[in-house]
Amino acid sequence: MNKSILFEILNKKTQTELLNLLDNAWETMSTNQRDTIFSGLMSKEQFSFPASADHTLKAVKAFQKCSLDGDYYAPFDINSRNYMDIPEETDAWFAKLDELFIESTKLIRQEEYQVALECFDILYELLVGIVDDEIIFADELGSWMFTGDEKAYFTAYIHAAAATCSDEDFVDKAIFALHEDSDRSCSLKLYSVIKSMASPVQMAMVDQQVKARKIKVA
Known part of the structure; x- marks a missing residue:
């Protein structure tokens, strides 16, 4: 295909025609291709669009159902040639997870803490269960495959817990976060985040x- 001619043709199209073409291109692309093309634009602009609490919670629950129903589970026979292959369904699952974490984080910024916390609880339960619950497939499967902004999401989660939970529930969520951070060699530095948001009683x-x-926190 001649790129120069293609772009001359595109230059003559209306905005509506170009958007329709872009929509078709989106549907044709793999998850990784979409990320390569659009992630830079999305990372800068998406937080200027407010989240809907009702829509986000419904989307999270729908994602939970699809995940537990096996809609993203795509196993294949692993051998020495394909053991590093990642199914498109697995990439799509992580991309959807990140999208929903972002929308839930927006809810925190909008001070819609209770709904946001419910969303976070569901999403973290899914992420922790990806291996045992056969939600997605890969040879060496683990939460390490998630490339979203985990520190931002955990910070928002702790913020929501501090704003809405009893002392006991806050501690439960804080300990969960610290366990996850410990598994990541404390790279997220969540102990400091928790300390900045907890009351003196909660921190004690x-x-x-x-x-x-005996949780490692640093």
Whole structure:
């Protein structure tokens, strides 16, 4: 295909025609191709669009149902040639997860804490369960495959918990976050995030649990 001629043709199209063409291109692209083309634009602009609490919660619950129903699970026979292959369904699952984490984070910024917290709880439950619940497939499957802004999402999660939860529930969510951070060699530095948001009583309870469970926090 001649690129120069193609772009001359495109230059004559109306905005509506170009958007229709772009829509068709989107549907044809793989998840990784979409990310390569559009992630730079989305990362800069998407937070200027507010989230809908009702729509986001419905989308999260629909994603949960599809995940648990096996809609994204695409196993194949692994051998020495294909063991590094990642199914398109697995890439699509992680992309949808990131999209929903972003929308849930927007809800925190809009101070819609209760709905946001419900969304986060569902999404983290799915992420933790990707192996045991056969939600997605890969040879070496794990949450390490998720490339979203985990520190931003955990920070928003802790913020929502601090704004809405009882002391006991806050501690439970904080300990969950610290366990996840410990698994990542404390790269997210969530202990400092929790300390900045917890009340003195909550932080004392967190420290007690950290000591009792011997959780690495730094």
